Amino acid sequence: MVDMYEKLGSTTKNLEMTDILAGFLKKVDNNLISDCVKLVLGRVFPLWSDQVVGVASSLMVKSLKKSTGLSEEDILIYWKDTGDLGLTAEKAVSKKTQKTLSSQKLSVEKVIENIRKVSSFEGAGTVEKKTDLIAELIASSSPEEAKYITRTVLGVLRMGVGAGIMRDAVAQAFEVDSDFVERAYYLSSDFGEVGKIACEGGEEELKKFNIRIERPIMVMLAQKAEDLEEGFSKVGKPAAIELKYDGMRVQIHKNKEEIYVFTRRLENVTKQFPEIVSATKKYVKCEQCVLEGEAVGYGPKGEHIPFQKISRRIKRKYGIEEMAKQIPIETKVFDIIFLDGKETMSLPFAKRRELLEEIVEQKKRSIVLTEQLITSDLEEAEKFYEKGLKQGEEGIMMKNLEAEYKPGSRVGYMVKLKPEIDPVDLVIVGSEWGEGKRANWLSSFLLACYDKVNDKFLTIGKMATGLTDKQFEEITERLKPLIISEKGRKVTVKPETVVEIGYQEIQKSPTYESKFALRFPRLIRIRDDKKPEEADSLEKIKEIHGG
Ligand code: AMP
Numbered sequence: 403m404v405d406m407y408e409k410l411g412s413t414t415k416n417l418e419m420t421d422i423l424a425g426f427l428k429k430v431d432n433n434l435i436s437d438c439v440k441l442v443l444g445r446v447f448p449l450w451s452d453q454v455v456g457v458a459s460s461l462m463v464k465s466l467k468k469s470t471g472l473s474e475e476d477i478l479i480y481w482k483d484t485g486d487l488g489l490t491a492e493k494a495v496s497k498k499t500q501k502t503l504s505s506q507k508l509s510v511e512k513v514i515e516n517i518r519k520v521s522s523f524e525g526a527g528t529v530e531k532k533t534d535l536i537a538e539l540i541a542s543s544s545p546e547e548a549k550y551i552t553r554t555v556l557g558v559l560r561m562g563v564g565a566g567i568m569r570d571a572v573a574q575a576f577e578v579d580s581d582f583v584e585r586a587y588y589l590s591s592d593f594g595e596v597g598k599i600a601c602e603g604g605e606e607e608l609k610k611f612n613i614r615i616e617r618p619i620m621v622m623l624a625q626k627a628e629d630l631e632e633g634f635s636k637v638g639k640p641a642a643i644e645l646k647y648d649g650m651r652v653q654i655h656k657n658k659e660e661i662y663v664f665t666r667r668l669e670n671v672t673k674q675f676p677e678i679v680s681a682t683k684k685y686v687k688c689e690q691c692v693l694e695g696e697a698v699g700y701g702p703k704g705e706h707i708p709f710q711k712i713s714r715r716i717k718r719k720y721g722i723e724e725m726a727k728q729i730p731i732e733t734k735v736f737d738i739i740f741l742d743g744k745e746t747m748s749l750p751f752a753k754r755r756e757l758l759e760e761i762v763e764q765k766k767r768s769i770v771l772t773e774q775l776i777t778s779d780l781e782e783a784e785k786f787y788e789k790g791l792k793q794g795e796e797g798i799m800m801k802n803l804e805a806e807y808k809p810g811s812r813v814g815y816m817v818k819l820k821p822e823i824d825p826v827d828l829v830i831v832g833s834e835w836g837e838g839k840r841a842n843w844l845s846s847f848l849l850a851c852y853d854k855v856n857d858k859f860l861t862i863g864k865m866a867t868g869l870t871d872k873q874f875e876e877i878t879e880r881l882k883p884l885i886i887s888e889k890g891r892k893v894t895v896k897p898e899t900v901v902e903i904g905y906q907e908i909q910k911s912p913t914y915e916s917k918f919a920l921r922f923p924r925l926i927r928i929r930d931d932k933k934p935e936e937a938d939s940l941e942k943i944k945e946i947h948g949g
Contacts, residue, residue, distance in 0.1 A: 403550075407561065408546065410423070410562065419571075420567050420574060423442065423575075425573065427601075428440075428576075436598040437511075440594040441510070442561060442563055443563060444560060446517045449592060449593070450590075450591035450618050450668045451592045463477050463532045464537075465533045465540060469537040469539075471498070480827060482495060487552050487556060488552045489549060490552075492653075495540065495548040496545040497729070517554065520532045536551075553837075556947050558838045560581055560837075560839055560840075568587075575600075576601050578608055582611075583600060587620075591668055597799075613747075615780055616657065617653055618668040618670075619692070619739065621694065622737075622808050622815065624799060624812070624814070626818075628816070630787065633725035633800040635813065637801055642752070642800070643776075643798050644774045645799075646797045646819075647706065647772070649731070652697045653665075653692065654686075658689055661683060663678050671716055674718050675726075676722065676723065677726055677731060678733050686761055687763060690741070692738070693739070694737040695772075699731050700767065704767065706793075706794055714729070729768070733768070735769065737807060748807075751801055755771075773836065783798075797821065799819075799820050800816070801815065823907075825902050825904045827903070828900070828937050829852065829897045829934045830901060830902055831895060836874075837891075843874045843875060843878045844874070845874065846865070847864065847866070851943050852935060854939050854941065855940075860914070860916035862916045862918050863905075866924075892914070900928070900934060901925055901926075902926040904924050905924070906922040908920060908946055918943050
């Protein structure tokens with residue numbers, strides 16, 4: 403496995419990576435395919451699983467100390483030098499003073515077994531047990547193996563193998579059509595399982611793969627349109643136009659009395675949203691189905707409440723009923739993927755909507771269908787859009803009436819349209835060194851606005867997306883000379899670099915000094931033309947926030 407990892411790490415070309423991976427998969431034992439595929443993707447559990455390994459860097463350091471006999475000090479120095487615990491582990495094992503008791507060679511089974519066991523421990527008193535399990539792996543590792551195991555345990559392996567490369571590698575290794583691989587992956591949310599099916603059953607079995615109730619699928623995503631005309635040109639005329647609600651996308655699986663609710667990121671949130679469960683039980687008239695909708699919070703007068711508020715309910719473990727009373731939600735259903743034993747994805751959207759109308763008994767403040775208008779008329783569409791915005795919705799979705807449902811893809815069967823928000827100019831005041839392949843780059847950037855009154859920069863959010871590899875490199879080079887202090891991976895930089903930042907929303911937040919936070923900040927460009935004091939001010943941020 404390590405040879406393959408090293409080869410993968412030595413190239414950034416997709417085709418070469420696919421070849422390396424396919425060659426490796428061909429040689430793997432059938433019963434190990436599923437685990438090997440997951441490992442390459444940096445996981446020990448499938449994507450749909452809620453299980454996490456849950457090992458912090460400090461525990462990893464303890465395991466390295468225990469398995470190598472080196473002092474914690476030495477390990478921390480290696481860590482500071484490399485900025486990457488994977489490389490630290492590699493170095494520590496190559497210098498280890500402790501001879502391994504068992505000279506047992508490390509197997510994929512053992513690695514998976516121990517890491518999974520680690521994740522099964524919870525709460526106080528488990529640190530020792532976790533440390534031992536990881537130390538056991540490191541003790542029988544070569545330096546390279548230790549590097550990859552450490553990154554896997556910490557969830558930062560990043561071999562540069564995305565879903566596209568894995569799809570092509572599985573197709574190539576087992577001589578099956580990559581479209582079937584992709585489809586099975588989107589429906590199973592488990593590349594390990596898909597690899598195993600392709601290996602053992604070939605194309606015949608892959609083709610048969612269907613949705614399973616209780617297993618979340620990867621949902622169809624929307625493209626963006628700049629205006630209504632572009633929207634119509636993408637989805638055709640007439641189009642279904644729906645209000646775009648600012649809520650949480652939910653996938654509801656119903657199997658008679660059993661109901662499961664998943665988020666767009668495949669998290670199982672059934673327990674957190676009892677009202678979605680009861681509404682589905684009561685008002686969805688079928689034996690089995692998979693529905694998609696937006697869960698929208700509402701206030702005392704029935705007004706819609708922004709997503710930010712209901713998002714607090716996602717991670718809740720206790721006091722759920724109480725939260726459900728405080729921030730009740732209504733489910734706005736907009737699609738159906740499976741109905742009574744049959745997938746409905748290949749039906750045209752208009753037909754799917756008809757099915758929804760048949761099976762969902764609409765009940766206000768519980769479960770309804772999304773508000774929809776079918777039109778070819780630009781003016782009519784415009785009125786609908788304006789009405790939505792006035793009502794406080796986010797915008798509209800335009801949908802192709804003839805199109806099938808395509809899981810996992812951002813095809814243009816559904817496009818979103820929302821008003822543009824002007825970007826803000828902010829200053830970078832801090833950053834963090836990356837991990838894995840990004841160890842030499844600064845990877846996340848702390849942004850600040852300018853407090854004119856006190857002549858201070860106040861933090862307002864962290865940005866880690868919207869950058870190409872080249873930009874990461876460029877910004878790292880710029881910021882390096884500006885570093886004032888370092889602590890662990892975190893650095894403070896002199897406030898000099900102004901960046902133009904796009905975002906979805908400004909929210910109030912206790913996390914940052916400005917008491918505001920940007921939702922989904924992304925880099926648009928570096929503003930070399932601006933001095934830090936010319937960045938947007940706290941007053942401006944307050945004004946945009948509107949309260
Ligand atoms: P975005 O998150 O900006 O890519 O917009 C797409 C998201 O809008 C979907 O994933 C849904 O969560 C949400 N949404 C809100 N209303 C609708 C609707 N009527 N149809 C489809 N998606 C909707």
